[in-house]
Amino acid sequence: MDGPVHLLPHGAAQQRTLRSPIDCTGTGLHSGLRVWMELAPSAADSGIIFHRRDMAVDIPARFDRVVDGRLATQLAATEAPDVRVSTVEHIMAALAALGIDNARISLDGPEVPVLDGSGAPFVFLIDCAGIAVQEAPRRELVVLRPVRIVEGESFVELLPDPGPGLTMELSIAFDQPAIGRQAFALQLTEVAFRRELASARTFTTADAIAALRAAGLAQGGTLENAVVVDNQRVLNPAGLRMPDEFVRHKLLDAVGDLALAGFPIRGRFRAHRSGHALNHRLLQRLFASPEAFRIVVPLAEPALAAA
Ligand SMILES: [Zn+2]
Numbered sequence: 001m002d003g004p005v006h007l008l009p010h011g012a013a014q015q016r017t018l019r020s021p022i023d024c025t026g027t028g029l030h031s032g033l034r035v036w037m038e039l040a041p042s043a044a045d046s047g048i049i050f051h052r053r054d055m056a057v058d059i060p061a062r063f064d065r066v067v068d069g070r071l072a073t074q075l076a077a078t079e080a081p082d083v084r085v086s087t088v089e090h091i092m093a094a095l096a097a098l099g100i101d102n103a104r105i106s107l108d109g110p111e112v113p114v115l116d117g118s119g120a121p122f123v124f125l126i127d128c129a130g131i132a133v134q135e136a137p138r139r140e141l142v143v144l145r146p147v148r149i150v151e152g153e154s155f156v157e158l159l160p161d162p163g164p165g166l167t168m169e170l171s172i173a174f175d176q177p178a179i180g181r182q183a184f185a186l187q188l189t190e191v192a193f194r195r196e197l198a199s200a201r202t203f204t205t206a207d208a209i210a211a212l213r214a215a216g217l218a219q220g221g222t223l224e225n226a227v228v229v230d231n232q233r234v235l236n237p238a239g240l241r242m243p244d245e246f247v248r249h250k251l252l253d254a255v256g257d258l259a260l261a262g263f264p265i266r267g268r269f270r271a272h273r274s275g276h277a278l279n280h281r282l283l284q285r286l287f288a289s290p291e292a293f294r295i296v297v298p299l300a301e302p303a304l305a306a307a
Contacts, residue, residue: 013138013298015101017041019130024121026113029087029202029226030072030212032219035109039125042104044136047262048095050075050085051106057083061092063260063283071217073257073276086111089256089276090202094122096259097193100131101138117201117225118241119252123194137297143267145292149281154273156254156282158292161268165189166258170251170271176205178229182247188255197255199241200248203227206235254279261286263295 023038042049048061059065059077068074072087091112095103097119105112115121148157153173161167171183186192204218204226212218227245228235242248250271257279258265271278286292 015044015134015136015138016099016131017044017102017134018100018126019132022125022129024113024115024125026115027220027225028109028111029114029117029220030217031086031109031111033109033111035107035111035113037113038106039129040104040106041132042102044102044134046102046104048092048100048102048259049104050088051104052077052083052085052108052110053106054108055080055083059083059085061088061260062262063280063287066260066280070277071212073260073280084110087114088112089253090114090117090119091122091256092259093193093252093256094119094126094198096255096264097188097198098123098126098131098190099264100126102134114202114220114225117227118249119193119198119200119256123198139263139295140298141261141263141265141267142294142296143265143286143292144294145289147282147286147289147292149278149285151278154275154278156271156274156278157269158265158282158286159268159270161266163187164266166265167268168251168254169269170247170254170274172247172250173273174246176229177232178234179203179246182244184244184247184251186251193255197248197252200245200252201225201227201241202249203229203246206230250274258283266298 018041021038021040025036028035050059057077057080059075065075067076073089074084074086077083143158143160146159166188168188169185173181186196206228223236234240257276261283
């Protein structure tokens, strides 16, 4: 192989990318447009980059590119703010949970295809592409001080945590009885994501759909790519994939939004009645608070010395 040889610090984890490109075509949840998307390998330290092939513009998947977080996470190019990519949260969650540090995601439209409304199709695509280990060491964001955003009854926070990786706790409270109150907690690992979060679908209420459509959103939404709730009832003929699919999806969204930090996070995430907008404000506050975090190359635990 050409190029410089990167010597890894002893015991450091290595960055990962995809082994080969893979593509798919699907519908944008909000735009209703058919979009072609390709996931491709990229160089170490490049991060996740969305590429609007139709506009020849790159948009790095970072918190400081977020322009709208009301319903979905939308990113804009710095040099061309009208060039955007929307609904990045589910693919970002899958990439982060499967430990993909670097990838180039090309699209010929403004929105990531919603596919079945969950993270599972993106996990499938990554599994098909395969994973390649790179020479550069992976860096990690360690939370050192609590950072918290409160809005009415809602809050999100990141706290220091002595354990490895990211521990997550999230609760929701909806008026619709079919959703109600739900809570879920997990230690974010690839295995836990695949088993507990990946297949949880996005959801909305029958009331909200009319308002979204009137606002030009949810144009691509169907019972094939979203759970729709009408008070006590789930309108999807096949019902839910798991009884607490709603809170699990909110956690999936949080995994994707936190991935916009650009580094795996070591700490504890807690949230109640949260959404994309609060998740983004949390990252903005974190990065505006240099004393609250440190970027490190984590080393494996040293072997215990013989007594
Ligand atoms: Zn979502």
